[in-house]
Amino acid sequence: MKRTIIAILLTVFLGQSLLAQEMLTKDERMAWWREARFGMFIHWGVYAIPAGTWNGRQIGNIGEWIMNRAKIPMMDYQNMAKEFNPVKYDPEAWVKMAKDAGMKYIVITSKHHDGFALFDSEASKFNVVDHTVYGKDLLKPLAEACKKHGIKLGFYYSQAQDWNNPGGTAIRRLTKEGWPNPDSVIIDAYTKEHKGHWDWRQETKTFEQYIDDVAVPQVRELLTNYGDLAVLWWDTPSGMTDEAAEKLQALLALQPAIITNDRLKRPNFPGDHKTPEQRIPNLADLDGSDWETCMTMNGTWGYKSYDKNYKTPRTLIRNLVDIASKGGNFLLNVGPTAEGEFPAESIEILEAMGKWMKINGESVYGTKASPWGLFPWGRCTRKETKNGTSLYFSLYEWPADGKLVIPGLSARVVSARLLADGSKIKTTTAKNGTITITLPQNDPDPLLTVIRVDVRGKVADKIAQ
Ligand code: H79
Numbered sequence: 001m002k003r004t005i006i007a008i009l010l011t012v013f014l015g016q017s018l019l020a021q022e023m024l025t026k027d028e029r030m031a032w033w034r035e036a037r038f039g040m041f042i043h044w045g046v047y048a049i050p051a052g053t054w055n056g057r058q059i060g061n062i063g064e065w066i067m068n069r070a071k072i073p074m075m076d077y078q079n080m081a082k083e084f085n086p087v088k089y090d091p092e093a094w095v096k097m098a099k100d101a102g103m104k105y106i107v108i109t110s111k112h113h114d115g116f117a118l119f120d121s122e123a124s125k126f127n128v129v130d131h132t133v134y135g136k137d138l139l140k141p142l143a144e145a146c147k148k149h150g151i152k153l154g155f156y157y158s159q160a161q162d163w164n165n166p167g168g169t170a171i172r173r174l175t176k177e178g179w180p181n182p183d184s185v186i187i188d189a190y191t192k193e194h195k196g197h198w199d200w201r202q203e204t205k206t207f208e209q210y211i212d213d214v215a216v217p218q219v220r221e222l223l224t225n226y227g228d229l230a231v232l233w234w235d236t237p238s239g240m241t242d243e244a245a246e247k248l249q250a251l252l253a254l255q256p257a258i259i260t261n262d263r264l265k266r267p268n269f270p271g272d273h274k275t276p277e278q279r280i281p282n283l284a285d286l287d288g289s290d291w292e293t294c295m296t297m298n299g300t301w302g303y304k305s306y307d308k309n310y311k312t313p314r315t316l317i318r319n320l321v322d323i324a325s326k327g328g329n330f331l332l333n334v335g336p337t338a339e340g341e342f343p344a345e346s347i348e349i350l351e352a353m354g355k356w357m358k359i360n361g362e363s364v365y366g367t368k369a370s371p372w373g374l375f376p377w378g379r380c381t382r383k384e385t386k387n388g389t390s391l392y393f394s395l396y397e398w399p400a401d402g403k404l405v406i407p408g409l410s411a412r413v414v415s416a417r418l419l420a421d422g423s424k425i426k427t428t429t430a431k432n433g434t435i436t437i438t439l440p441q442n443d444p445d446p447l448l449t450v451i452r453v454d455v456r457g458k459v460a461d462k463i464a465q
Pocket residue numbers: 043061062064065069194235236277294301
């Protein structure tokens with residue numbers, strides 16, 4: 001009798017929790033992400049060892065592409081990788097730096113195009129545990145640190161491009177007889193040039209074999225062994241087949257709350273959000289879907305010792321606010337060194353952004369896009385509150401006459417103040433609803449000054465300027 005009751009209770013309980021997972025809507029899954037607005041991308045791998053230089057030659061363009069750009073043979077690259085020994089890796093320090101910068105999530109390269117896995121893997125021995133002197137899983141302690149500090153964790157996984165696991169070049173459909181084979185088909189010139197194809201060992205398996213033997217089992221490992229995962233970030237979809245995409249997509253059921261991007265396979269696997277890379281979309285490009293701009297701090301994702309071309313905190317803060325004013329997220333990259341440290345310049349940028357976010361973060365988190373679009377003098381975000389709406393005006397340029405004119409707002413102003421120091425700002429409302437804000441003489445924050453104007457009631461989604 002007792003056992004029957006327990007059995008019934010268990011069935012009901014388990015049944016409900018399963019049901020609850022299956023019934024997560026997209027809005028429910030995206031809720032934290034839309035609130036977060038700001039995340040950290042981490043590109044880390046054995047490419048941080050050459051750090052942009054191979055055989056004494058500086059290799060142009062993005063550092064994580066060095067194997068491809070320098071056409072490094074698999075054996076040479078793999079020998080180099082053995083020496084990977086990030087003894088200064090301190091995942092908790094990384095998570096704290098992200099958190100202090102105001103970032104709410106981290107997406108790290110679990111495996112980039114070079115095929116090197118930062119995690120223990122049964123599916124490919126080219127991983128940090130089996131292949132390097134370091135010999136320890138790098139993602140486990142990062143997952144623990146994220147959990148401890150309340151930061152969401154996502155994994156980047158290069159599913160369709162892998163230069164060290166045979167078959168992962170996705171440029172040819174080989175027949176069973178393998179390479180060289182006159183029947184193999186080069187997909188297109190772009191793919192031939194850029195998907196890598198400089199070592200016959202890369203083509204000793206078919207793409208389908210690579211998907212079944214490496215990509216599918218590795219993604220299953222990633223979705224199983226690291227606790228709750230917030231994001232799976234696919235990359236470079238060209239060359240993917242529907243069959244391969246379906247196999248990978250099916251694995252996502254292992255993490256019912258996971259969010260994925262639009263790079264699994266185009267166009268029929270749209271994922272949850274779009275991924276403008278190294279650019280902020282124009283308003284006209286936006287179609288109402290969720291999006292995230294990913295961007296480097298300097299000119300590379302993976303660490304390059306000589307790339308000092310860093311954007312200023314001022315530019316990056318403006319980027320973040322520009323993105324928020326258009327309703328998107330900002331995924332800002334750090335490329336740690338082979339020893340496991342963030343570059344000093346990146347640390348400085350993160351600190352400066354964090355300092356600004358502590359004071360002005362409310363103009364970013366959980367905000368919606370500007371109803372006016374872009375102002376010539378700055379940006380706007382808005383947030384609905386209990387009694388009304390907070391409007392945040394960010395001043396890219398301090399107007400010469402010291403006045404901001406906000407048209408079309410037929411709402412009563414409750415208060416207006418500078419976030420920088422909390423001081424009150426004078427506003428007047430004309431009969432036609434236009435609000436004029438009188439600014440103080442001097443711009444109090446050289447990085448970016450934000451004015452919060454609280455009004456009664458809801459504000460329309462679109463207002464003409
Ligand atoms: O992980 C980062 C890049 O390595 C990856 N996506 C971001 C997030 C990426 N892979 N491919 N691409 C981006 C676009 C391709 C760029 C290319 Fe090139 C331009 C390939 C060939 C020309 C850059 C320059 C890479 C090689 C030369």
